[in-house]
Amino acid sequence: TQLLEQSPQFLSIQEGENLTVYCNSSSVFSSLQWYRQEPGEGPVLLVTVVTGGEVKKLKRLTFQFGDARKDSSLHITAAQPGDTGLYLCAGGGGAQKLVFGQGTRLTINP
Amino acid sequence: DAGITQSPRHKVTETGTPVTLRCHQTENHRYMYWYRQDPGHGLRLIHYSYGVKDTDKGEVSDGYSVSRSKTEDFLLTLESATSSQTSVYFCSSGGQVPSYEQYFGPGTRLTVT
Numbered sequence: 001t002q003l004l005e006q007s008p009q010f011l012s013i014q015e016g017e018n019l020t021v022y023c024n025s026s027s028v029f030s031s032l033q034w035y036r037q038e039p040g041e042g043p044v045l046l047v048t049v050v051t052g053g054e055v056k057k058l059k060r061l062t063f064q065f066g067d068a069r070k071d072s073s074l075h076i077t078a079a080q081p082g083d084t085g086l087y088l089c090a091g092g093g094g095a096q097k098l099v100f101g102q103g104t105r106l107t108i109n110p
Numbered sequence: 111d112a113g114i115t116q117s118p119r120h121k122v123t124e125t126g127t128p129v130t131l132r133c134h135q136t137e138n139h140r141y142m143y144w145y146r147q148d149p150g151h152g153l154r155l156i157h158y159s160y161g162v163k164d165t166d167k168g169e170v171s172d173g174y175s176v177s178r179s180k181t182e183d184f185l186l187t188l189e190s191a192t193s194s195q196t197s198v199y200f201c202s203s204g205g206q207v208p209s210y211e212q213y214f215g216p217g218t219r220l221t222v223t
Contacts, residue, residue: 098210
C-alpha cells in the first residue's frame with residue numbers, strides 16, 4: 001500500500017515568515033500534486049510535478065519533487081494571511097488513482 | 111478549472127434511509143471519483159469510474175454503491191445510511207496519465223442522525 005506522510009500536520013506562523021511543508025513516502029510516484037483547500041470548498045490544484053528533481057514556482061510558492069520521486073516539498077516565502085488553508089499532497093499511483101497525504105493545516109497570522 | 115458540480119450541498123438524513131449524492135462534470139473526463147473527508151483521515155477513496163458503466167471499489171467502499179450511466183454523471187448511493195457515514199463527500203474528475211491530475215467539486219456535507 002502506498003502512503004504519503006505530510007509534516008507538519010499543523011503550522012501557525014506570523015505574516016512575512018517563510019515555511020516549508022514536506023510530503024514523504026517509501027514508494028515511487030509517477031507524479032505529485034499539491035492542492036489547497038479552504039473551509040467549505042473542494043481542494044484546488046496548485047501544481048503537478050512529474051520529473052525527479054523538478055522545481056516549479058507559483059509566485060511565492062516553490063514546489064520540488066525529489067530526485068527519486070518519493071518525496072516533495074512546498075516552500076512559501078513571505079507568507080501572507082491569504083495563504084491560510086489546508087495543503088494536501090497527492091501522488092499518482094496505479095489505475096489512475098491518487099494517494100493523498102493527511103494534509104497540513106496552515107494558519108498565517110497578521 | 112474543470113466544471114464539476116455536486117448536489118445537494120448539504121443534507122441531513124436519518125439512520126436507515128437511502129441517500130443519493132450526485133456529481134456532474136462538463137469536461138468530458140473519462141475518470142471520476144468519490145471521496146469522503148473526515149478529520150484525521152484526509153481524503154479517502156470510496157469508488158471510482160473509468161468509463162460509462164465501468165466502476166471499481168476504493169479503500170472505503172463498504173456501505174456505498176455507485177453508478178455511471180453517462181460520461182458527465184456519477185452517482186453515489188448510501189443504501190441504508192449509518193451515523194458512521196456522516197462526512198463531507200467530494201467528487202472529482204480527471205486522472206489522465208501521466209499527471210493523474212484531478213479536479214474537485216465543492217463537496218456535500220452529509221449528516222446522518
